[in-house]
Amino acid sequence: MLSRSLNLILQSLPSPLHILQQSSSPSTMTNPRSKPNKNEATNKKADPDIQNLSIKNESTLEKTDAGEITFTDTASDLGGGEITRLFNIIDQLRECGVAEDISLPQLVVVGDQSSGKSSLLEALTGIPFPVAATLCTRFATQINFRRAQHSSVQVVVLPSKDATGNIRAKKASKTYPKMTGLIFEKILAEASVEMGLPQPGETTENILPSTARFSDDVLKIDISGPDQPLFSVVDVPGLFQTATIHQTEDDIAIVEQLVTRYIKNPRTIIMAVASSLNDIANQKVIQLAKEADPKGSRTVGILTKPDAVQHGDESRVIEVAQNKVARLTHGWFVVRNRSPDEVRRGITADQRIINERFFFQKDPWNALEKSQVGCESLKTFLRKLLLSHIRKEYPLIVKELDNLYQRCRDDIKELGPPRETPEQQRKLLLEISNKFHMVTRDALMGNYQLSALEFKQLRLRTVIYDLRDKFVQEICSHGHLYFLDTKKDTEIRKIHDWICETYLKCRGPELPGLVNHTVMRILFQLQTEGWSKIAESLIESVKDLVDSFTQQLLAQTCGDPELRMNIWNLLDAEMEMANERAKEELQQILTDERGDILITHEVNFNSSVEESRKKRYISDLSGNKDESLDVSSRASLNAPKMVEEPLFDLFNRSFRTQEEQAILEIFDYLRSYYLIARSRFIDNVAIQVVERHFLGTGGSARSFSPKLVGELTDEQLQDVAGEDFGVVQQRRGLATRLERLEKAKKIARAGYGI
Structure with missing residues (x-):
């Protein structure tokens, strides 16, 4: 999953973006800052893992004379070698279901409703997420990009770990030839039906009290194609603080609990999306991110809608972006996405990239470091961060899987031989x-x-x-x-x-x-x-x-x-x-x-x-x-x-x-x-x-x-x-878990060549 994230960061955009990337740097992607300053020092200091990172064979992180971190890519498509292998292993571990047992590295986008989270996801993935508050998702959506010879979109609902019986079984997947806005809306609607949830946009008046409004199930979407990079991102429902006709007071706590479960994962990189229009102290996402990550070592702050900030209030946003207000180890990024008006006027994704680049060249936004602004800078940074994160956590994952496997065997042994028949x-x-x-x-x-x-x-x-x-x-x-x-x-x-x-x-x-x-x-x-x-x-x-x-x-x-x-x-x-x-x-x-x-x-x-x-x-x-x-x-x-x-x-x-x-x-x-x-x-x-x-x-x-x-x-x-029925169920659960852990252990240890 995370494996795919890193590739998309540099390669997920259409050809016009590739032209822009090539114009910036033909072979080496370097932060375009001209000279170090106080803010630059702050951001560099906040990124120790990336500074020490070195990827064998495929790519290397290097320091320039000015202290800048550069990423030299010796395999621009990242389709093979150690990096791809590591990313694919993480993806395979997640697919075999071992995420129920251990924390796996993942990229999770969280934010309040109307914070611009959906627009950011659209910019990162190219998928037209619903942007209206009335069309909020009621479950987590995991989007994976795969490199394959033929293009296809495969969709499946993964039941939560608390599901039992037939519900626990993995659902049959559906395949679509390509991803479009209409297909994505259809996918969300069908997933809601399969999870027993209300349709997107349905009001609470039409929802029975006994009907669940949010689910722990996960909608998994695999997008494959010859030009698709390796990338994975998880979108969770947006946070809100006031009941509406589409969501109740009870839903406030339900969504908060769902989001908290994701971001408390110690191997999750939190993309905390905050609107520039509101004080970050008043945005729920910042509070939850701080509770889940007190040191801010796993949190990347992202400010959206800078173009909608009133004249004279820009300094407030700039101070946050410069990591002066709410300090995070990895600092803050500012992105400009399509506004609702631009969506209505048909502004394309390619044009959005050009508009964003020109926007941050204007005063006062040009005071920010170029490495801090724009989706492209965010992608570059996330690529480095995810790569460092996976390499650091991978040995720990292998060890944890070994320990869990042995513990599971001991638990089964403690139950004694099966005696159902x-x-x-x-x-x-x-x-x-x-x-x-x-x-x-x-x-x-x-x-x-x-x-x-x-x-x-x-x-x-x-x-x-x-x-x-x-x-x-x-x-x-x-x-x-x-x-x-x-x-x-x-x-x-x-x-x-x-x-x-x-x-x-x-x-x-x-x-x-x-x-x-x-x-x-x-x-x-x-x-x-x-x-x-x-x-x-x-x-x-x-x-x-x-x-x-x-x-x-x-x-x-x-x-x-x-x-x-x-x-x-x-x-x-x-x-x-x-x-x-x-x-x-x-x-x-x-x-x-x-x-x-x-x-x-x-x-x-x-x-x-x-x-x-x-x-x-x-x-x-x-x-x-x-x-x-x-x-x-x-x-x-x-x-x-x-x-x-x-x-x-x-x-x-x-x-x-x-x-x-x-x-x-x-x-x-x-x-x-x-x-x-x-x-x-x-x-x-x-x-x-x-x-x-x-x-x-x-x-x-x-x-x-x-x-x-x-x-x-x-x-x-x-x-x-x-045996007591509870013991039978416990044994079956442990047997399933042992099978899952054994498969995951083989996958993980194969990555070490063991």
Whole structure:
């Protein structure tokens, strides 16, 4: 865009202008000032970028002995080489839409309505812009001049970056054979319709309140031809401060905001057009330009309508032009365009150039430096300024594009893989579940990674062993009613009394001295009442551990918090079912162990009972007879005469009544069976409950498996892995932006030969 600007500055005018240019300087364009003065020094000082500019191969800026800056053009048509390449790159960057992401160098013409902005644009571009206030444009117009073999005019409306959906898509372009006043009016009218705006000149009375009156869309006009120079300029709607039948009070703020967005671009060169008829302090354009460019380094002041200034007021305008009133780095220019009367009289563009030149040769305007007056001087200056501006900003643009591209990639990566379709959703869940499955497998086998050492929950098998050890300790210490291996006489008496009491309560039709078969079952059930609570506590602990493990592992394998929560919600139901199955399994084990039938095939059971008997007999014979039994039927025996006293005394030590013997036998059987059943119960809980329902295949710790993902329906996939519509839109926007930035990056870096 800017590329085309520089070329038009010297070459956009018709052949009569070229004759004037040749008469001024055949090969070197030099400021026609004869000697330096105070004003000249001011203007030179205000243009540091241009003074240091040097263009390789194509053209060179040089200083004369008098300190003047000259532009030596070694390729008068600028159709090739480095300059054209740079300008074309900027134009290509704008065409690929990257101006939405970064600031690109551009030339923007701004001014109040009736400031002469349209006449200036006509002089710069040769296009007959509407000059009547009633025909003000309601959108920005970007005009590009292209060098091509055949002449044509291509027009397209570029939607604003805030547009969405189908509106966001680039509109189809229209082509015209050439540009005329009537065609330009038709283009503006059709663009207004396409943007949904009122027609130029339409009054507010005929506009519905809901109808937009200004648009952020851009009308792009490409004018191509063999004699067209490279040039680009953006025209924005004119500023105004009073409502009329064509524009409302609300429109004042809308236009001001639109203009401000353009001129706040740090790479925009502001052509601030001000009327010589009004004090510049009262013109809105100067205020906005100062706010957008406080140092005035990007602003070029342009005073119009000097020929309409009242006699005696010329000094006021001249002081502004000499950069004494509102100082700008690049100073001020004064131009004389066709007046409305001259337009009506048919004064041509060629004649306008001649009239302007003669006007500034008259007093008092001839006091101004020739480099400050006339459209030709303005074009020459803009050409130098734009060239300097592009060369200075180009490396920064390349760097900024690289940074934005990387940032956009990071933003897309942060969103995670796309998951709009069931296939994408299943693929993502399979990837996560595979990672989850492998880490779980290692955790259950004790194959820990370094990260597992930092999180106790991830050392699943280790913590399970700790819980099982605690469970065994609890069962052995508090799982019984009585500690059957006690050596304390008081405890032994309590146990025997408990057995005796139960034995007496359970008498049935059996013969005296025999034991009812229900006694052992009841005693065992009473002895093991504590197992259930301890085992249930183990199940809760294991469940909490597996839940914590799953959540911690999901945090490592799934970076999206929302997706992670959805996966957890899916697994939570599966894990709760596994927990319920574990509880049911425990109750079944307890029922089996504490049921009506006591069963053991433990080979050591009988030997354990016999060992207890032997120990008791030995104790009795050694004089340590257990006197803890208190049975009412107990009797003492006198030694028969035929039995020797020592032998009978030995017999009497070991003698028990039937009831005493039954109680001791019950104790021996109960103790041996309890120890066997306890070990069996501990193992069954560990294997059939913990391993089967929590850790084993199908257990809750392995619930997030590829198998589970493979069985999910499309509806379930959407519920779990489906993206929020806002995220989908964000991803699509980032993908579009990344594609745009990648294309722009290639274009820009190609300019560096990278």
